[in-house]
Amino acid sequence: MPVTLASTFVPVADPEAALGFYRDALGLEVRLDVASDGFRWVTVGAPGQDVGIVLFQPHGGRSPGEGDALLTLVTQGSLQAAVFRADDLDATFERVRASGAEVLQEPASQPWGARDCAFRDPSGNLVRIAQA
Amino acid sequence: MTPEELATLTGLRRARDLMDREYAQPLDVPAMARAALMSPAHFSRRFRAAYGETPCTYLMTRRIERAKALLRQGWSVTDTCMAVGCTSLGSFSSRFSEVVGQTPSQYRAGDHRPLQAVPSCVAQVATRPRRTRTPA
Numbered sequence: 114m115p116v117t118l119a120s121t122f123v124p125v126a127d128p129e130a131a132l133g134f135y136r137d138a139l140g141l142e143v144r145l146d147v148a149s150d151g152f153r154w155v156t157v158g159a160p161g162q163d164v165g166i167v168l169f170q171p172h173g174g175r176s177p178g179e180g181d182a183l184l185t186l187v188t189q190g191s192l193q194a195a196v197f198r199a200d201d202l203d204a205t206f207e208r209v210r211a212s213g214a215e216v217l218q219e220p221a222s223q224p225w226g227a228r229d230c231a232f233r234d235p236s237g238n239l240v241r242i243a244q245a
Numbered sequence: 246m247t248p249e250e251l252a253t254l255t256g257l258r259r260a261r262d263l264m265d266r267e268y269a270q271p272l273d274v275p276a277m278a279r280a281a282l283m284s285p286a287h288f289s290r291r292f293r294a295a296y297g298e299t300p301c302t303y304l305m306t307r308r309i310e311r312a313k314a315l316l317r318q319g320w321s322v323t324d325t326c327m328a329v330g331c332t333s334l335g336s337f338s339s340r341f342s343e344v345v346g347q348t349p350s351q352y353r354a355g356d357h358r359p360l361q362a363v364p365s366c367v368a369q370v371a372t373r374p375r376r377t378r379t380p381a
């Protein structure tokens with residue numbers, strides 16, 4: 114039995130703003146919302162897919178210097194969060210754009226056959242959405 | 246980290262995203278600095294500290310990476326030069342040669358079959374010219 118993916122982790126500056134993107138715009142469901150020491154870990158996932166994305170704050174459980182370094186990379190746009198799939202890419206793109214998310218690329222066909230679009234999440238992570 | 250520092254980093258990101266998207270437009274430092282909501286001098290200094298190259302070299306690197314993609318598809322050197330936002334063929338060719346190590350025509354004539362085996366997003370990263378200079 115090969116290993117399968119259970120959870121993956123995405124650093125976010127502000128959990129509420131992140132929920133506005135991942136829950137409200139992308140349509141992921143919130144599965145867990147844990148608060149400790151003033152920081153939150155919010156697990157979201159696609160309905161019907163058993164993979165959790167843990168949205169975490171860079172300073173939670175880290176030294177101030179380490180948290181600052183991670184938050185700097187996220188905010189200056191050096192990291193990418195995930196590639197999602199959508200059955201209706203155009204409708205998904207319009208919904209996410211209407212939420213006010215920063216558009217990096219409108220839906221476009223790539224030379225290798227895929228069709229996808231790209232956004233920044235509110236923290237600065239690159240998020241791509243591909244036609245399923 | 247202060248809200249001002251976060252706003253600065255966000256501004257740098259928006260300016261860099263603008264270059265990645267609008268590389269074919271006649272972008273200059275004042276226009277990029279406006280996108281970042283900073284003065285041109287402050288913008289250039291902070292951009293270099295964050296990304297390891299100046300806004301101008303970043304934009305030229307982006308243009309050359311796009312030019313390589315078009316040349317691999319068989320575009321002519323002149324059409325490629327114009328399509329990526331360079332207006333002078335001479336300066337495009339010399340910057341391309343300096344960064345890539347081959348003239349645009351030599352690059353166009355090369356064997357690019359290995360790159361056809363990978364997705365374009367991978368090819369884009371793999372063919373992005375490397376600049377090893379470190380920020381001052």
